[in-house]
Amino acid sequence: MPTVRRLAHEFLDRRGLTTIFGNPGSNELPFLAELPAHFRYVLGLHEGAVVGMADGYAQATGRPVLVNLHAAAGSGNAMGALTNAVYSRSPLVLTAGQQVRTAIGPEAMLANVDATQLMRPLVAWSGEPSCAADVPRSLAQAVFEAELHRRPSYLSVPYDDWAAELDETATLDRGVQKGLAPSEAQLDALAASVAAAKNPALVLGGDIDATGLFDRAVAVAEHLDLPVWVAPSPHRLPFPNRHRLFRGVLPAGIAPVSAALTGHDLVLVLGAPVFRYHQHVPGAYLPEGTRLIQVTDDFGAAARAPMGEALVADPAPVIEALLAKVPARATPAGYSATPEPRIGATALHPEQVFAALRDTQAAGTRYVVESTSTNSAWWRQMDLRRAGSYFFPAAGGLGFGLPAAVGVAMGDPDRPVVGVIGDGSANYGITALWTAAHYRVPVTFVILRNGVYGALRWFGELLGTPDVPGTEIPGLDFTAIAAGYGVEATTVTGEEDLRAQLKATPDGPRLIQVDTEPTTPE
Template identity: 40%
Template sequence: MAAPTVREVTIDLLRQLGITKIFGNPGSTELPMFRDFPADMDYVLGLQEASVLAMADGYALATRNAALVNLHSSAGTGHALGNLFTAYKNYAPVIVTAGQQARSILPFEPFLHAARPTEFPQPFVKWACEPARAEDVPLAIARAYRIAMTPPFGPTFVSVPVDDWDKPCEPLPRLPRVATTNPGDPAALVELARALGSASRAALVLGADCARSQAWDAALALAERHQLAVYSAPHSSRNVFPENHPLFQGFIPASRSAIMETLGKHDLVISAGGPLHLYHTEGAGPHVPDDTGLWLIANDPNLLSFAPADRAILADCRSALERLAVSAEPNARATPLPPRPAPPLTGDTLDAAAAFACIARMRPTDSAIVEEAPSTRAIMQQQMALTGPDQFFTTASGGLGYALPAAVGVALANPDRKIIAIIGDGSFMYSEQALFSAAQLGTPVSFLVINNKCYAALREFGRHFQLGKVEGTDLTGLDFCALAKGHNVAARSAVSVAELEEALAWSFAADGPTLVEIVLAEKEV
């Protein structure tokens, strides 16, 4: 009986790991991987590699299992690098495989080969490898999976020469499961519990790793038992706490002055799943008030290495918060006052506040938001309270072109759930190709385009640098409905609240992908 091939052993490995979808944009050096492609595997086609990577990122975050991406040599890897950076910042467990030219012609620098392939995706992967032998490819992918799925999660990379897939290979033994949850140092948690029991104005700041580690219930139990003021960490890429809860105090901006002002209200702050000290602009002065004790909890030692804090605990967020909730003695501290609600809206003017109030009022209860509209995010947070776990995804890197394809990946992981992609007009143009994938797959995504006819976030940021005019920010003339229909996605446009209500009702009821262009009133430009 003939020995199995590298391809056959790899496919069997993927089945064992629960990976049945391969996200890719095919190239010549990848084709032999898909010879006799089995019926129980799905190839998810994206029309550009950056979109492919983001679809896999969203799928991996939503399923909490590694996703496999197949890219084309250096050219495809280069196209994907922006969203590989985002996957790295998102702690998304993505295994990237990239084709390489045949081993026999590599000394001649052949057409479409990858020079120094393992260096190219650095530093945005946890591990990179081009196996020395063809028969080592499955073992390299198995190792890439384990590293990607070991906290802190993140992307890995394997370069595979085109002639490796048909070579004979011994089957891999079944991989043993490895426990990767770190409960944290018990002595340090006891010390933190004592500090919490004696604090009179304690607060809890939650970052995106609380969502990844499924710490929602643990954070809620800890906050309610100890009457803690709860904040979302600066630029958190996930929702971390019920935003309509009386203890929720809002979202900390990414500036030193705002962080200092927030910390100064409390004598003890526990920051879990950070980062807390995430700065977007230069600042001066101290990082932590003298009278505030600051403890950090994170499963990434890098976050703990540079953060200014009294104490830090390397631990899984859910395990640590569960332990704290039951071990610390609650005291009689006063219940924090909730922040003042946003003022009621009147009239039919379609500004950003009216648009988000309408979306919040009409969206299905369990829908998930995948967002990339930076200039209106604060307005969205004022108007739309997310009240359940895994209801919000965005880019942790700040790079554009993520959310539109990521929404397709999140939808693939949640086929019975409405996914709402809220995309700025500028962000939309980075990855419109993902509409094709949404149409081909029939994913029930409602793509909502916030059209303010400019790069509004850059214009706002220009004021920070005292710029009277910000060049290159005018986006007048784009037709988003035409772009959607060109990818076989039905679309409508709204220029008033009444039109938006009608368009959202249509979109949210649809079984497949739809697009609604929300044209904001001119005063928003």
């Protein structure tokens, strides 16, 4: 008779979940035993880095990925990174080892007390099998829940379950699919609204890029000659940022969004919540006379929106309907030139760094960015024209950048990957350097070192609290840290040296530390 472990491994194999990101403890060893030879186990040295790598991997591949955590402590370590995966809608299947069943009630060491509640409300589903015979079905549910909701799921399994023997009938060989096609009447009504609008605008969210609709979004914007904004706080770039129709990233405040959309009688939002605000700047949600229609397959995003109308549907057929049903207003496409970068007085300005990246890196480079204080400089200098070019921590949780860059590079080794990380952010996911070195992941880390938490200083000004402690972080040397983890590293201070370093093609990970002037998001 097969064991639960064998049935689980066979199910994961059939579903293509053969890459596992993890940091094992004693409770997890029985699941990892007898792992098929073609499975790949990617070791991270901290669970936050493990989830960050898996998040990047899932976003790069567009597929679910298995994460193996250690009981309650390891799951707790992962929760900060999990917030980013939730808002990037990454289908992570989180599994955690649990004490043997007889030890859970007495709360023996490493028992995960009330395990199903630990990761809520972050995960879409959380479970613990009622008995060993229910483990294969529960594992399948965890995978399907992550796929259907495009959100992490969590399964806690007592470790004595894995060796239990089950009848062959416990084998699961099934699939679950989701279809959210809008009706023809809904498509006709939406197309009529767009056609009748005098001055419509398009707002695109990260789901457009995540679901492979980048090029179709460009096509519909050009077909209708619509000005395009990216929804606030983007974790992906759904539209070329130097396209003549691109108007920028909407600000993350209520009143500023309303001001930006003034003059448009219809705002069509595809693949985004409306909206993910950050700094509290109250005001009218929409300008007077503006109608907003949101199209999303995220039920929660549609239900919690404070304004507008929502159509819960896959944006893909909506885009195709607009192309087919609304007469073209097309004019020639074009791209704007980048402005000259600002020059730093005492160190390189971040714009000089980003201009160097733009000029030296291949057009298809994927950038994983975690430098919040340099957002304005980033969008002024970069020229991103391909799908899957930009990744950012979706919930703003620090520690995403270094691990996610490793995960993105492992998920798609055919495109170069550059992590652009602030010196404050880098410390939260620093152990990812070891994984990059151990697996020889060809990723370039560019660390912007300015010695301060720039975004905090900016927020301090917004909140009228400019004199708070804890915003300075002097004395960090990431080249020494990287060397300790086995990553080749160098420091550059001048622009010519930076460009020369960036032109080199690594066959493994490398880190470039660049001293930069402090800036603010503006």
